[in-house]
Amino acid sequence: MKTLTVGLPDGAYEIRIGNGLLMELGAALLPFRGEEVPVVVVTDENVWAHYHAPFAAALAAAGIAFVPAVFPAGETNKCLGGLGRLYDVFAEAGLPRGGLVVAFGGGVIGDLAGFAAATWMRGVRFVQVPTTLLAQVDSSVGGKTAVNHTRGKNLIGAFYQPKLVVIDPETLRTLPAREVRGGMAEVIKYGAIRSRSLFDKLDRDADPAALPEIIEACCRVKAGIVSRDERDLGERMLLNFGHTFGHAIERRHGYGHYTHGEAVAFGMVIAARLGECLALTQPGAADALRRLLARHRLEPDYPEAPGALMSAMESDKKSGGGGVRVVFLRRIGEAFTREMRFADLEAALAPPGEASAQR
Numbered sequence: 001m002k003t004l005t006v007g008l009p010d011g012a013y014e015i016r017i018g019n020g021l022l023m024e025l026g027a028a029l030l031p032f033r034g035e036e037v038p039v040v041v042v043t044d045e046n047v048w049a050h051y052h053a054p055f056a057a058a059l060a061a062a063g064i065a066f067v068p069a070v071f072p073a074g075e076t077n078k079c080l081g082g083l084g085r086l087y088d089v090f091a092e093a094g095l096p097r098g099g100l101v102v103a104f105g106g107g108v109i110g111d112l113a114g115f116a117a118a119t120w121m122r123g124v125r126f127v128q129v130p131t132t133l134l135a136q137v138d139s140s141v142g143g144k145t146a147v148n149h150t151r152g153k154n155l156i157g158a159f160y161q162p163k164l165v166v167i168d169p170e171t172l173r174t175l176p177a178r179e180v181r182g183g184m185a186e187v188i189k190y191g192a193i194r195s196r197s198l199f200d201k202l203d204r205d206a207d208p209a210a211l212p213e214i215i216e217a218c219c220r221v222k223a224g225i226v227s228r229d230e231r232d233l234g235e236r237m238l239l240n241f242g243h244t245f246g247h248a249i250e251r252r253h254g255y256g257h258y259t260h261g262e263a264v265a266f267g268m269v270i271a272a273r274l275g276e277c278l279a280l281t282q283p284g285a286a287d288a289l290r291r292l293l294a295r296h297r298l299e300p301d302y303p304e305a306p307g308a309l310m311s312a313m314e315s316d317k318k319s320g321g322g323g324v325r326v327v328f329l330r331r332i333g334e335a336f337t338r339e340m341r342f343a344d345l346e347a348a349l350a351p352p353g354e355a356s357a358q359r
Protein backbone atom coordinates (compact mmCIF):
# COMPACT_ATOMS: atom_id res chain seq x y z
CA MET A 1 0.00 0.00 0.00
CA LYS A 2 1.16 3.54 -0.77
CA THR A 3 0.07 6.43 1.39
CA LEU A 4 0.08 10.05 0.27
CA THR A 5 -0.98 13.05 2.32
CA VAL A 6 -3.06 16.02 1.27
CA GLY A 7 -1.81 18.73 3.59
CA LEU A 8 -4.38 21.44 4.30
CA PRO A 9 -4.70 24.11 7.00
CA ASP A 10 -7.99 22.62 8.27
CA GLY A 11 -6.58 19.09 8.53
CA ALA A 12 -4.50 16.76 6.44
CA TYR A 13 -5.92 13.52 5.09
CA GLU A 14 -4.48 10.37 3.58
CA ILE A 15 -4.87 8.84 0.16
CA ARG A 16 -4.23 5.09 0.41
CA ILE A 17 -3.58 3.19 -2.81
CA GLY A 18 -3.21 -0.56 -3.10
CA ASN A 19 -4.65 -3.67 -4.70
CA GLY A 20 -7.04 -5.41 -2.30
CA LEU A 21 -7.67 -2.38 -0.05
CA LEU A 22 -11.42 -2.86 -0.46
CA MET A 23 -11.12 -6.01 1.67
CA GLU A 24 -9.63 -3.95 4.52
CA LEU A 25 -12.06 -1.07 4.25
CA GLY A 26 -13.82 -1.74 7.57
CA ALA A 27 -10.63 -1.33 9.58
CA ALA A 28 -9.78 1.83 7.63
CA LEU A 29 -13.19 3.36 8.43
CA LEU A 30 -13.15 2.61 12.16
CA PRO A 31 -11.28 5.79 13.26
CA PHE A 32 -13.77 7.96 11.34
CA ARG A 33 -17.00 6.26 12.32
CA GLY A 34 -17.57 8.35 15.41
CA GLU A 35 -20.91 7.49 16.91
CA GLU A 36 -22.10 3.88 17.00
CA VAL A 37 -24.68 4.38 14.27
CA PRO A 38 -24.75 2.81 10.83
CA VAL A 39 -22.51 4.34 8.22
CA VAL A 40 -24.40 5.51 5.09
CA VAL A 41 -22.86 4.09 1.91
CA VAL A 42 -23.70 5.98 -1.27
CA THR A 43 -23.18 3.98 -4.43
CA ASP A 44 -24.72 3.16 -7.81
CA GLU A 45 -26.39 0.03 -9.16
CA ASN A 46 -23.42 -1.08 -11.30
CA VAL A 47 -20.87 -0.72 -8.53
CA TRP A 48 -23.17 -2.35 -6.00
CA ALA A 49 -23.87 -5.30 -8.32
CA HIS A 50 -20.14 -5.99 -8.60
CA TYR A 51 -18.95 -5.16 -5.08
CA HIS A 52 -21.83 -5.47 -2.64
CA ALA A 53 -20.54 -8.79 -1.23
CA PRO A 54 -16.87 -7.82 -0.60
CA PHE A 55 -17.95 -4.42 0.71
CA ALA A 56 -20.41 -5.96 3.19
CA ALA A 57 -17.82 -8.56 4.28
CA ALA A 58 -15.16 -5.87 4.85
CA LEU A 59 -17.45 -3.78 7.04
CA ALA A 60 -18.78 -6.83 8.91
CA ALA A 61 -15.20 -7.85 9.72
CA ALA A 62 -14.80 -4.54 11.56
CA GLY A 63 -18.24 -4.73 13.17
CA ILE A 64 -19.56 -1.74 11.23
CA ALA A 65 -23.25 -1.68 10.28
CA PHE A 66 -24.24 0.27 7.17
CA VAL A 67 -27.25 1.59 5.32
CA PRO A 68 -26.86 1.58 1.52
CA ALA A 69 -28.19 4.40 -0.69
CA VAL A 70 -28.05 2.85 -4.16
CA PHE A 71 -28.67 5.19 -7.11
CA PRO A 72 -29.24 4.25 -10.73
CA ALA A 73 -25.95 4.73 -12.61
CA GLY A 74 -25.30 7.94 -14.46
CA GLU A 75 -25.05 11.71 -14.28
CA THR A 76 -28.84 12.24 -14.11
CA ASN A 77 -28.89 11.55 -10.36
CA LYS A 78 -26.27 14.21 -9.63
CA CYS A 79 -29.00 16.83 -9.25
CA LEU A 80 -31.19 18.42 -6.59
CA GLY A 81 -33.71 15.57 -6.91
CA GLY A 82 -30.98 12.97 -6.25
CA LEU A 83 -29.69 15.06 -3.37
CA GLY A 84 -33.17 15.20 -1.85
CA ARG A 85 -33.47 11.41 -2.09
CA LEU A 86 -30.12 11.05 -0.36
CA TYR A 87 -31.14 13.40 2.48
CA ASP A 88 -34.22 11.17 2.90
CA VAL A 89 -31.93 8.15 3.41
CA PHE A 90 -29.82 10.14 5.90
CA ALA A 91 -32.98 11.12 7.82
CA GLU A 92 -34.34 7.57 7.75
CA ALA A 93 -30.98 6.21 8.98
CA GLY A 94 -30.86 8.84 11.75
CA LEU A 95 -27.45 10.03 10.52
CA PRO A 96 -26.17 12.31 13.30
CA ARG A 97 -23.70 15.20 13.20
CA GLY A 98 -21.00 12.72 14.25
CA GLY A 99 -21.93 10.15 11.57
CA LEU A 100 -20.05 8.98 8.51
CA VAL A 101 -20.89 8.89 4.80
CA VAL A 102 -18.91 6.67 2.41
CA ALA A 103 -18.90 7.52 -1.31
CA PHE A 104 -18.38 4.21 -3.14
CA GLY A 105 -18.37 4.69 -6.90
CA GLY A 106 -17.26 7.00 -9.68
CA GLY A 107 -17.16 10.78 -9.84
CA VAL A 108 -20.94 11.10 -9.97
CA ILE A 109 -21.35 9.32 -6.63
CA GLY A 110 -18.34 11.09 -5.08
CA ASP A 111 -19.62 14.55 -6.05
CA LEU A 112 -23.20 13.84 -4.91
CA ALA A 113 -22.30 12.09 -1.65
CA GLY A 114 -19.64 14.70 -0.87
CA PHE A 115 -22.06 17.59 -1.31
CA ALA A 116 -24.72 15.82 0.74
CA ALA A 117 -22.13 15.22 3.50
CA ALA A 118 -21.03 18.88 3.32
CA THR A 119 -24.56 20.11 3.91
CA TRP A 120 -26.25 17.50 6.14
CA MET A 121 -26.31 18.97 9.65
CA ARG A 122 -23.80 21.57 8.39
CA GLY A 123 -21.27 18.89 7.63
CA VAL A 124 -20.69 15.24 8.51
CA ARG A 125 -17.51 13.23 7.88
CA PHE A 126 -17.11 11.46 4.57
CA VAL A 127 -14.68 9.00 3.04
CA GLN A 128 -14.08 8.52 -0.68
CA VAL A 129 -13.75 5.00 -2.09
CA PRO A 130 -13.47 5.71 -5.83
CA THR A 131 -14.07 2.92 -8.36
CA THR A 132 -13.48 4.57 -11.75
CA LEU A 133 -10.08 5.58 -13.09
CA LEU A 134 -11.29 9.19 -13.37
CA ALA A 135 -12.37 9.19 -9.74
CA GLN A 136 -9.19 7.45 -8.55
CA VAL A 137 -6.86 9.95 -10.21
CA ASP A 138 -8.93 13.10 -9.93
CA SER A 139 -12.41 13.60 -8.49
CA SER A 140 -11.99 11.77 -5.16
CA VAL A 141 -9.08 14.00 -4.16
CA GLY A 142 -9.35 17.71 -3.46
CA GLY A 143 -12.81 18.22 -2.04
CA LYS A 144 -14.74 19.58 -5.01
CA THR A 145 -18.30 18.40 -4.38
CA ALA A 146 -21.36 19.40 -6.38
CA VAL A 147 -24.67 18.63 -8.02
CA ASN A 148 -25.85 19.91 -11.39
CA HIS A 149 -28.49 22.57 -12.05
CA THR A 150 -30.62 22.66 -15.20
CA ARG A 151 -28.48 25.66 -16.25
CA GLY A 152 -25.22 23.76 -16.08
CA LYS A 153 -22.95 21.17 -14.50
CA ASN A 154 -21.65 21.50 -10.93
CA LEU A 155 -23.35 24.86 -10.37
CA ILE A 156 -24.39 23.95 -6.80
CA GLY A 157 -21.41 22.85 -4.77
CA ALA A 158 -18.91 23.28 -1.99
CA PHE A 159 -15.27 22.67 -1.24
CA TYR A 160 -15.52 19.93 1.37
CA GLN A 161 -12.61 17.59 1.95
CA PRO A 162 -12.97 13.87 2.66
CA LYS A 163 -11.38 12.45 5.82
CA LEU A 164 -9.72 9.66 3.83
CA VAL A 165 -9.47 8.38 0.25
CA VAL A 166 -9.13 4.60 -0.22
CA ILE A 167 -8.17 3.52 -3.74
CA ASP A 168 -8.24 -0.15 -4.73
CA PRO A 169 -7.09 -0.32 -8.39
CA GLU A 170 -8.41 -3.89 -8.60
CA THR A 171 -11.93 -2.48 -8.78
CA LEU A 172 -11.01 -1.17 -12.25
CA ARG A 173 -11.08 -4.74 -13.58
CA THR A 174 -14.85 -4.50 -13.99
CA LEU A 175 -14.87 -0.95 -15.36
CA PRO A 176 -16.08 -0.79 -19.01
CA ALA A 177 -13.21 -0.20 -21.46
CA ARG A 178 -14.62 3.14 -22.62
CA GLU A 179 -14.59 4.43 -19.03
CA VAL A 180 -10.99 3.25 -18.59
CA ARG A 181 -9.99 5.13 -21.75
CA GLY A 182 -11.78 8.25 -20.49
CA GLY A 183 -9.84 8.07 -17.23
CA MET A 184 -6.61 7.71 -19.21
CA ALA A 185 -7.26 11.13 -20.74
CA GLU A 186 -7.05 12.61 -17.22
CA VAL A 187 -3.92 10.55 -16.50
CA ILE A 188 -2.28 11.88 -19.67
CA LYS A 189 -3.33 15.39 -18.59
CA TYR A 190 -1.21 15.06 -15.42
CA GLY A 191 1.81 14.07 -17.48
CA ALA A 192 1.24 16.93 -19.91
CA ILE A 193 0.88 19.65 -17.29
CA ARG A 194 3.32 18.54 -14.60
CA SER A 195 5.34 15.41 -15.22
CA ARG A 196 7.42 14.68 -18.28
CA SER A 197 8.50 11.39 -16.67
CA LEU A 198 4.87 10.25 -16.27
CA PHE A 199 4.20 11.27 -19.88
CA ASP A 200 7.17 9.19 -21.07
CA LYS A 201 6.20 6.25 -18.86
CA LEU A 202 2.73 6.25 -20.40
CA ASP A 203 4.37 6.15 -23.82
CA ARG A 204 6.56 3.17 -22.90
CA ASP A 205 4.12 1.19 -20.82
CA ALA A 206 0.40 0.76 -21.52
CA ASP A 207 0.15 -2.36 -19.32
CA PRO A 208 -2.81 -2.39 -16.86
CA ALA A 209 -0.47 -3.93 -14.25
CA ALA A 210 1.24 -0.54 -14.06
CA LEU A 211 -1.99 1.17 -12.96
CA PRO A 212 -1.36 1.39 -9.19
CA GLU A 213 1.92 3.18 -9.83
CA ILE A 214 0.30 5.48 -12.39
CA ILE A 215 -2.60 6.29 -10.07
CA GLU A 216 -0.09 7.10 -7.34
CA ALA A 217 1.83 9.45 -9.65
CA CYS A 218 -1.39 11.31 -10.55
CA CYS A 219 -2.57 11.53 -6.93
CA ARG A 220 0.85 12.83 -5.90
CA VAL A 221 0.56 15.67 -8.42
CA LYS A 222 -3.02 16.44 -7.42
CA ALA A 223 -2.31 16.28 -3.67
CA GLY A 224 0.54 18.77 -4.09
CA ILE A 225 -1.53 21.18 -6.16
CA VAL A 226 -4.54 21.00 -3.82
CA SER A 227 -2.32 21.53 -0.76
CA ARG A 228 -1.02 24.74 -2.28
CA ASP A 229 -4.28 26.01 -3.79
CA GLU A 230 -7.31 24.35 -2.23
CA ARG A 231 -9.78 26.96 -3.45
CA ASP A 232 -8.83 26.92 -7.14
CA LEU A 233 -7.50 30.48 -7.21
CA GLY A 234 -4.28 29.85 -9.11
CA GLU A 235 -2.22 26.70 -9.58
CA ARG A 236 -5.21 24.36 -9.29
CA MET A 237 -6.60 25.84 -12.51
CA LEU A 238 -3.83 23.96 -14.35
CA LEU A 239 -5.88 20.81 -13.74
CA ASN A 240 -8.35 22.25 -16.23
CA PHE A 241 -5.95 21.71 -19.13
CA GLY A 242 -8.14 20.72 -22.10
CA HIS A 243 -11.30 21.27 -20.06
CA THR A 244 -12.28 24.70 -21.42
CA PHE A 245 -12.62 23.16 -24.87
CA GLY A 246 -13.68 19.77 -23.51
CA HIS A 247 -16.62 21.24 -21.60
CA ALA A 248 -17.65 23.17 -24.70
CA ILE A 249 -17.55 19.94 -26.73
CA GLU A 250 -19.70 18.14 -24.13
CA ARG A 251 -22.20 20.99 -24.12
CA ARG A 252 -22.28 21.32 -27.91
CA HIS A 253 -22.99 17.63 -28.54
CA GLY A 254 -25.15 17.00 -25.47
CA TYR A 255 -23.79 15.30 -22.35
CA GLY A 256 -23.22 11.60 -22.91
CA HIS A 257 -22.42 11.78 -26.63
CA TYR A 258 -18.72 11.93 -25.83
CA THR A 259 -17.55 10.86 -22.36
CA HIS A 260 -15.89 13.57 -20.29
CA GLY A 261 -12.49 11.96 -20.95
CA GLU A 262 -13.03 11.76 -24.70
CA ALA A 263 -13.97 15.45 -24.77
CA VAL A 264 -10.95 16.37 -22.62
CA ALA A 265 -8.69 14.43 -25.02
CA PHE A 266 -9.94 16.56 -27.94
CA GLY A 267 -9.67 19.67 -25.77
CA MET A 268 -6.05 19.05 -24.80
CA VAL A 269 -5.01 18.71 -28.45
CA ILE A 270 -6.93 21.89 -29.38
CA ALA A 271 -5.23 23.78 -26.52
CA ALA A 272 -1.77 22.46 -27.45
CA ARG A 273 -2.25 23.36 -31.13
CA LEU A 274 -3.54 26.79 -30.17
CA GLY A 275 -0.48 27.29 -27.96
CA GLU A 276 1.81 26.36 -30.83
CA CYS A 277 -0.01 28.78 -33.18
CA LEU A 278 0.39 31.58 -30.62
CA ALA A 279 4.07 30.67 -30.09
CA LEU A 280 3.31 29.90 -26.42
CA THR A 281 3.93 26.16 -26.65
CA GLN A 282 7.07 24.33 -27.74
CA PRO A 283 6.55 23.09 -31.33
CA GLY A 284 5.87 19.36 -31.44
CA ALA A 285 3.99 19.22 -28.11
CA ALA A 286 0.60 18.84 -29.80
CA ASP A 287 1.85 15.95 -31.93
CA ALA A 288 3.41 14.23 -28.91
CA LEU A 289 0.07 14.54 -27.13
CA ARG A 290 -1.83 13.23 -30.15
CA ARG A 291 0.44 10.18 -30.38
CA LEU A 292 0.11 9.35 -26.70
CA LEU A 293 -3.69 9.70 -26.73
CA ALA A 294 -3.90 7.45 -29.79
CA ARG A 295 -1.60 4.90 -28.11
CA HIS A 296 -4.19 4.72 -25.30
CA ARG A 297 -6.99 4.30 -27.86
CA LEU A 298 -8.35 7.81 -27.47
CA GLU A 299 -9.33 9.69 -30.61
CA PRO A 300 -7.15 12.84 -30.50
CA ASP A 301 -8.71 14.98 -33.24
CA TYR A 302 -12.05 16.72 -32.75
CA PRO A 303 -13.88 16.12 -36.03
CA GLU A 304 -15.12 19.72 -36.41
CA ALA A 305 -13.36 23.07 -36.71
CA PRO A 306 -12.59 24.25 -33.13
CA GLY A 307 -14.06 27.68 -33.94
CA ALA A 308 -17.48 25.96 -33.77
CA LEU A 309 -16.99 25.73 -29.99
CA MET A 310 -17.04 29.49 -29.39
CA SER A 311 -20.74 29.85 -28.57
CA ALA A 312 -20.65 26.90 -26.16
CA MET A 313 -17.57 28.40 -24.53
CA GLU A 314 -19.12 31.82 -24.11
CA SER A 315 -21.91 30.27 -22.02
CA ASP A 316 -19.41 28.47 -19.74
CA LYS A 317 -20.00 29.45 -16.09
CA LYS A 318 -16.28 30.00 -15.62
CA SER A 319 -16.14 32.52 -18.46
CA GLY A 320 -15.79 35.91 -16.92
CA GLY A 321 -17.05 38.89 -18.98
CA GLY A 322 -15.55 38.94 -22.44
CA GLY A 323 -12.98 36.22 -22.02
CA VAL A 324 -11.87 32.93 -20.64
CA ARG A 325 -8.80 31.59 -18.84
CA VAL A 326 -7.08 29.01 -21.02
CA VAL A 327 -4.49 26.51 -19.78
CA PHE A 328 -1.55 26.30 -22.18
CA LEU A 329 1.45 23.99 -22.24
CA ARG A 330 4.85 25.64 -22.22
CA ARG A 331 6.20 22.24 -23.14
CA ILE A 332 5.23 18.67 -22.21
CA GLY A 333 5.39 18.59 -18.39
CA GLU A 334 4.88 22.33 -17.84
CA ALA A 335 1.72 24.43 -18.05
CA PHE A 336 0.48 27.95 -17.32
CA THR A 337 -2.77 29.88 -17.65
CA ARG A 338 -3.55 32.94 -19.71
CA GLU A 339 -6.68 35.07 -19.88
CA MET A 340 -7.91 35.36 -23.48
CA ARG A 341 -10.58 37.67 -24.88
CA PHE A 342 -13.22 35.77 -26.85
CA ALA A 343 -12.49 37.85 -29.95
CA ASP A 344 -8.79 36.89 -29.82
CA LEU A 345 -9.61 33.26 -29.14
CA GLU A 346 -12.03 33.15 -32.05
CA ALA A 347 -9.45 34.65 -34.40
CA ALA A 348 -6.77 32.22 -33.19
CA LEU A 349 -9.05 29.19 -33.60
CA ALA A 350 -10.16 30.13 -37.12
CA PRO A 351 -8.58 28.21 -40.01
CA PRO A 352 -5.49 30.09 -41.38
CA GLY A 353 -7.24 31.57 -44.45
CA GLU A 354 -10.16 32.90 -42.43
CA ALA A 355 -7.90 34.26 -39.68
CA SER A 356 -5.94 36.46 -42.08
CA ALA A 357 -9.19 37.60 -43.77
CA GLN A 358 -10.45 38.81 -40.38
CA ARG A 359 -7.34 40.81 -39.55
Ligand code: NAD
Nearest residue numbers: 044046073106107108109131132134135139144171174175
Ligand atom coordinates in the same frame (compact mmCIF):
# COMPACT_ATOMS: atom_id res chain seq x y z
P1 NAD B 1 -19.53 7.77 -13.21
O1 NAD B 1 -19.46 7.99 -11.77
O2 NAD B 1 -20.82 8.01 -13.91
O3 NAD B 1 -19.06 6.27 -13.54
C1 NAD B 1 -19.02 5.85 -14.88
C2 NAD B 1 -19.72 4.52 -15.06
O4 NAD B 1 -18.92 3.48 -14.52
C3 NAD B 1 -21.06 4.41 -14.35
O5 NAD B 1 -21.95 3.73 -15.20
C4 NAD B 1 -20.76 3.57 -13.14
O6 NAD B 1 -21.88 2.85 -12.70
C5 NAD B 1 -19.70 2.66 -13.65
N1 NAD B 1 -18.76 2.14 -12.67
C6 NAD B 1 -18.12 2.83 -11.70
N2 NAD B 1 -17.18 2.06 -11.13
C7 NAD B 1 -17.27 0.85 -11.70
C8 NAD B 1 -16.57 -0.37 -11.54
N3 NAD B 1 -15.53 -0.46 -10.71
N4 NAD B 1 -16.93 -1.42 -12.30
C9 NAD B 1 -17.94 -1.32 -13.19
N5 NAD B 1 -18.63 -0.19 -13.42
C10 NAD B 1 -18.29 0.89 -12.68
O7 NAD B 1 -18.45 8.66 -14.01
P2 NAD B 1 -16.98 9.18 -13.67
O8 NAD B 1 -16.33 9.32 -14.99
O9 NAD B 1 -16.32 8.39 -12.63
O10 NAD B 1 -17.25 10.61 -13.05
C11 NAD B 1 -17.82 11.66 -13.79
C12 NAD B 1 -18.29 12.71 -12.84
O11 NAD B 1 -17.19 13.20 -12.08
C13 NAD B 1 -18.93 13.93 -13.48
O12 NAD B 1 -20.12 14.23 -12.83
C14 NAD B 1 -17.91 15.03 -13.29
O13 NAD B 1 -18.52 16.31 -13.18
C15 NAD B 1 -17.28 14.60 -12.00
N6 NAD B 1 -15.93 15.11 -11.77
C16 NAD B 1 -15.66 15.68 -10.56
C17 NAD B 1 -14.39 16.14 -10.29
C18 NAD B 1 -14.09 16.72 -8.94
O14 NAD B 1 -12.97 17.23 -8.75
N7 NAD B 1 -15.00 16.64 -8.00
C19 NAD B 1 -13.37 16.02 -11.25
C20 NAD B 1 -13.67 15.42 -12.46
C21 NAD B 1 -14.96 14.97 -12.72
Ligand code: GLY
Nearest residue numbers: 138142144236239
Ligand atom coordinates in the same frame (compact mmCIF):
# COMPACT_ATOMS: atom_id res chain seq x y z
N1 GLY C 1 -10.75 18.24 -11.31
C1 GLY C 1 -10.21 19.52 -11.18
C2 GLY C 1 -9.95 19.95 -9.78
O1 GLY C 1 -10.10 19.16 -8.86
O2 GLY C 1 -9.62 21.06 -9.56
